[in-house]
Amino acid sequence: MADHPTIPHFQNDAGHAVIEIGVKEFKCVGANPPFDHPHVYLDLGEDNEKVCPYCSTLYRYDPALNATQTRPEGVTYRPRAA
Numbered sequence: 001m002a003d004h005p006t007i008p009h010f011q012n013d014a015g016h017a018v019i020e021i022g023v024k025e026f027k028c029v030g031a032n033p034p035f036d037h038p039h040v041y042l043d044l045g046e047d048n049e050k051v052c053p054y055c056s057t058l059y060r061y062d063p064a065l066n067a068t069q070t071r072p073e074g075v076t077y078r079p080r081a082a
Contacts, residue, residue: 008067009039009077010059018058019075022065028052029077
């Protein structure tokens with residue numbers, strides 16, 4: 001994790017069963033606040049898939065995607081400005 005300046009955060013407001021991502025270390029926030037769950041750090045390690053223990057979203061690593069791309073699009077979490 002030390003070689004990553006920022007860890008991407010993903011949200012799943014639409015309730016997708018599977019989200020493909022281009023990183024192996026990330027945080028899942030569930031849905032956007034106020035419907036989020038604890039922001040949990042997930043590390044795929046040697047695996048290519050992991051299920052979030054809070055919201056059951058299956059995250060699947062796709063090396064063809066870069067760190068800011070997801071499939072489906074629009075699941076990267078961006079905190080709202082206060």
